[in-house]
Amino acid sequence: xxxxxxxxxxxxTKLMRDMGNxxxxxxxxxxxxxxxxxxxxxxxxxxxxxxNTAQILTSxxxxxxxxxxxxTSGAFLDRLMLDEDRLEAVAASLEDIAALADPVGxxxxxxxxxxxxxxxxxxxxxxxxxIIYESRPNVTSDAGALCLKSGNAVIxxxxxxxxxxxxxxxxCLMEGLQNxxxxxxxxxxxxxxxxxxxAAMLRGLDGNIDVIVPxxxxxxxxxxxxxxxxxxxxxxxxxxxxxVDKAADLDMAKAITLNAKLRRTGICGAAETxxxxxxxxxxxxxxxxxxxxxxxxxxxxxxxxxxVNDKVIPATKDDWSTEYLDAIIAVKLVDGVKDAARHxxxxxxxxxxxxxxxxxxxxxxxxxxxxxxxxMHNASTQFADGGEFGMGAEIGIATGKMHARGPVGxxxxxxxxxxxxxxxxxxx
Amino acid sequence: xxxxxxxxxxxxTKLMRDMGNxxxxxxxxxxxxxxxxxxxxxxxxxxxxxxNTAQILTSxxxxxxxxxxxxTSGAFLDRLMLDEDRLEAVAASLEDIAALADPVGxxxxxxxxxxxxxxxxxxxxxxxxxIIYESRPNVTSDAGALCLKSGNAVIxxxxxxxxxxxxxxxxCLMEGLQNxxxxxxxxxxxxxxxxxxxAAMLRGLDGNIDVIVPxxxxxxxxxxxxxxxxxxxxxxxxxxxxxVDKAADLDMAKAITLNAKLRRTGICGAAETxxxxxxxxxxxxxxxxxxxxxxxxxxxxxxxxxxVNDKVIPATKDDWSTEYLDAIIAVKLVDGVKDAARHxxxxxxxxxxxxxxxxxxxxxxxxxxxxxxxxMHNASTQFADGGEFGMGAEIGIATGKMHARGPVGxxxxxxxxxxxxxxxxxxx
Numbered sequence: 004x005x006x007x008x009x010x011x012x013x014x015x016t017k018l019m020r021d022m023g024n025x026x027x028x029x030x031x032x033x034x035x036x037x038x039x040x041x042x043x044x045x046x047x048x049x050x051x052x053x054x055n056t057a058q059i060l061t062s063x064x065x066x067x068x069x070x071x072x073x074x075t076s077g078a079f080l081d082r083l084m085l086d087e088d089r090l091e092a093v094a095a096s097l098e099d100i101a102a103l104a105d106p107v108g109x110x111x112x113x114x115x116x117x118x119x120x121x122x123x124x125x126x127x128x129x130x131x132x133x134i135i136y137e138s139r140p141n142v143t144s145d146a147g148a149l150c151l152k153s154g155n156a157v158i159x160x161x162x163x164x165x166x167x168x169x170x171x172x173x174x175c176l177m178e179g180l181q182n183x184x185x186x187x188x189x190x191x192x193x194x195x196x197x198x199x200x201x202a203a204m205l206r207g208l209d210g211n212i213d214v215i216v217p218x219x220x221x222x223x224x225x226x227x228x229x230x231x232x233x234x235x236x237x238x239x240x241x242x243x244x245x246x247v248d249k250a251a252d253l254d255m256a257k258a259i260t261l262n263a264k265l266r267r268t269g270i271c272g273a274a275e276t277x278x279x280x281x282x283x284x285x286x287x288x289x290x291x292x293x294x295x296x297x298x299x300x301x302x303x304x305x306x307x308x309x310x311v312n313d314k315v316i317p318a319t320k321d322d323w324s325t326e327y328l329d330a331i332i333a334v335k336l337v338d339g340v341k342d343a344a345r346h347x348x349x350x351x352x353x354x355x356x357x358x359x360x361x362x363x364x365x366x367x368x369x370x371x372x373x374x375x376x377x378x379m380h381n382a383s384t385q386f387a388d389g390g391e392f393g394m395g396a397e398i399g400i401a402t403g404k405m406h407a408r409g410p411v412g413x414x415x416x417x418x419x420x421x422x423x424x425x426x427x428x429x430x431x
Numbered sequence: 432x433x434x435x436x437x438x439x440x441x442x443x444t445k446l447m448r449d450m451g452n453x454x455x456x457x458x459x460x461x462x463x464x465x466x467x468x469x470x471x472x473x474x475x476x477x478x479x480x481x482x483n484t485a486q487i488l489t490s491x492x493x494x495x496x497x498x499x500x501x502x503t504s505g506a507f508l509d510r511l512m513l514d515e516d517r518l519e520a521v522a523a524s525l526e527d528i529a530a531l532a533d534p535v536g537x538x539x540x541x542x543x544x545x546x547x548x549x550x551x552x553x554x555x556x557x558x559x560x561x562i563i564y565e566s567r568p569n570v571t572s573d574a575g576a577l578c579l580k581s582g583n584a585v586i587x588x589x590x591x592x593x594x595x596x597x598x599x600x601x602x603c604l605m606e607g608l609q610n611x612x613x614x615x616x617x618x619x620x621x622x623x624x625x626x627x628x629x630a631a632m633l634r635g636l637d638g639n640i641d642v643i644v645p646x647x648x649x650x651x652x653x654x655x656x657x658x659x660x661x662x663x664x665x666x667x668x669x670x671x672x673x674x675v676d677k678a679a680d681l682d683m684a685k686a687i688t689l690n691a692k693l694r695r696t697g698i699c700g701a702a703e704t705x706x707x708x709x710x711x712x713x714x715x716x717x718x719x720x721x722x723x724x725x726x727x728x729x730x731x732x733x734x735x736x737x738x739v740n741d742k743v744i745p746a747t748k749d750d751w752s753t754e755y756l757d758a759i760i761a762v763k764l765v766d767g768v769k770d771a772a773r774h775x776x777x778x779x780x781x782x783x784x785x786x787x788x789x790x791x792x793x794x795x796x797x798x799x800x801x802x803x804x805x806x807m808h809n810a811s812t813q814f815a816d817g818g819e820f821g822m823g824a825e826i827g828i829a830t831g832k833m834h835a836r837g838p839v840g841x842x843x844x845x846x847x848x849x850x851x852x853x854x855x856x857x858x859x
Binding site: 031114122125129255259304348371377391392405408420421423424430 | 821848856
């Protein structure tokens with residue numbers, strides 16, 4: 004290693020440590036900030052985004068040109084691209100988050116003891132959140148705003164692809180914080196794309212990051228899950244299942260399967276596998292496959308699926324554990340709800356699964372047997388979303404079982420403390 | 432390394448991996464066990480403890496003799512020692528846990544969306560808990576029972592000191608599981624005292640341990656916190672503070688300070704530092720110190736404390752961050768509630784702190800400013816205990832902010848899933 008490289012490494016370590024210390028100090032101030040002050044900051048941020056639209060779009064242009072020079076593809080460019088409509092949506096989203104209830108200070112539970120002690124469990128901020136994301140520049144404002152709403156400081160590390168766009172949006176967030184008299188260090192963005200900055204965050208910045216939320220592709224999530232020494236809220240992938248039970252209404256099964264698979268194929272709540280109860284194979288399998296193929300979906304199936312439609316491509320074992328994120332679905336017969344649950348446990352990703360049935364007892368069995376963050380009955384897996392759950396904005400969906408599970412909104416970014424009120428009690 | 436050592440290492444790795452796999456399978460069965468079945472197992476365990484008292488005491492004798500041969504001290508021997516009364520308490524504690532409400536299946540929250548989707552957040556078991564503990568053999572039954580009650584499988588790793596006692600108690604737990612038709616693998620005990628077994632648990636047994644709860648001295652907790660690659664519920668130490676505000680009733684301040692410090696000095700909720708508001712130093716400082724010294728407590732104080740009583744020993748900086756676990760207290764003047772909170776943030780352990788004041792606004796400021804798991808007003812810190820909180824048995828107290836904070840009982844050993852009930856909804 005050359006001296007220059009060593010120096011750079013040291014510089015980044017120092018820079019990141021300093022960001023961590025400043026975030027912790029800002030978090031202590033934010034924890035005491037009033038709802039009105041946080042909402043004023045969010046409103047000022049939205050105003051600043053609208054005022055600085057031209058400047059943000061110029062920065063976005065720089066990112067887009069660099070991406071084109073690297074020969075980047077269409078879907079990627081679309082995620083990166085901002086325009087006036089998208090920036091207005093960013094501003095509106097800040098206002099939506101301002102309109103959410105403030106979770107901090109919420110009394111989750113309270114009770115009185117026989118000795119007169121009154122005990123309450125009260126929501127508090129978590130502290131400092133680290134967000135590591137890739138190309139979408141709007142994560143800058145969504146994540147920054149949700150962390151602010153929940154009283155947390157945040158350290159944002161955007162991808163090199165959206166470097167200029169994210170910094171331009173971040174400047175507007177700074178302006179909003181300052182206008183509301185809140186510390187600018189409450190929302191910091193890492194000013195370098197060096198990967199050592201990510202490594203430092205994953206080590207937790209000397210205890211100054213309490214949780215990390217990665218947003219992006221499977222490669223990023225896997226790296227964060229493997230290397231992080233602090234808790235992580237994430238899902239590696241969404242291999243979501245639709246299980247059509249023998250007591251399913253066929254029309255409902257068709258409508259939900261098509262919606263779950265095809266409404267948007269690129270989101271984590273999109274279905275990837277259709278399981279059909281063999282007890283209704285004769286009546287349900289062929290029409291379901293026909294509907295999917297008719298809607299332009301490629302079907303990869305087991306022997307039974309292949310037997311009912313010659314357009315079905317033979318599925319390999321890999322198909323059962325593949326997140327296509329495309330108009331492709333794997334189809335398999337199973338032997339009732341227990342076998343469906345077994346398949347899901349073996350190949351799923353603990354994200355979202357739905358059962359279609361008119362039999363409530365079978366639905367209850369599905370709910371009990373399937374250990375996923377979200378289990379549904381007679382509804383499309385594409386509802387797996389914080390907004391659709393009524394939680395307002397979400398920072399992501401977690402498939403782990405610790406602390407947050409399912410959509411991660413402002414409430415899931417909080418901890419709690421016990422508040423005990425006495426009148427002089429001593430313990431006998 | 433010799434070949435023999437290599438083989439042993441491999442054997443332990445294989446043994447632990449196998450325990451992890453079996454625990455995961457047992458957890459899947461336990462998650463579906465009924466409340467009645469779990470309670471039947473707990474009752475059968477209590478019966479087995481009572482029936483096998485003589486045998487357990489013989490095993491305990493072996494541990495005690497080995498400890499005496501090593502020249503172990505009185506307090507340690509007392510923690511290790513079982514007798515008929517203590518075993519009856521162990522059995523009664525199993526029955527108490529049976530009498531607790533079953534947290535699994537509890538609906539934490541539920542709401543309906545405008546599109547008719549009904550969403551519920553329902554408690555589920557966490558999965559597999561790892562317990563690493565030292566000398567107290569009764570942790571075997573308490574931890575095993577709490578994990579069972581909450582639908583979790585558990586892998587227990589007791590200290591070498593209580594090896595035979597813990598195994599004898601564990602045999603009774605096995606009998607209880609078997610009598611109730613539950614898998615024996617639901618409560619496993621590591622059959623070796625090799626430290627590699629602990630290291631394997633801290634690495635998470637290939638994803639087959641979801642959370643680790645260490646119980647024991649600071650050395651054990653520190654090792655677990657540093658090395659664990661899975662979440663940990665723990666507190667390193669309890670440096671608890673009593674803050675006597677200028678608006679404190681002096682008699683109440685005395686009673687609570689004496690109780691918080693001296694009722695039992697060896698528990699984590701015992702106070703270690705007394706902070707006195709300088710605005711009431713003239714009236715409150717001398718009587719508080721006199722009461723402490725009169726009760727046999729050593730007082731180490733700042734200059735102000737030394738000035739009012741010549742028995743006060745000068746405090747060094749280390750005293751502010753020392754968990755004495757003994758009849759010793761550090762005393763310091765502070766400049767009001769904000770300064771008290773600053774001292775606690777700088778030297779405390781985020782466990783439990785109490786304010787003594789007749790001024791509710793000052794108490795509210797203390798509650799807001801102090802970021803500890805438990806904050807109290809006009810009550811003794813010795814109430815920091817799951818039993819005193821009305822939570823039934825506890826497996827420990829957590830000072831982290833993720834998932835569980837404060838006393839960790841059956842409810843804190845659960846996660847949740849979202850259950851969504853529809854009538855055919857597809858997402859527009």
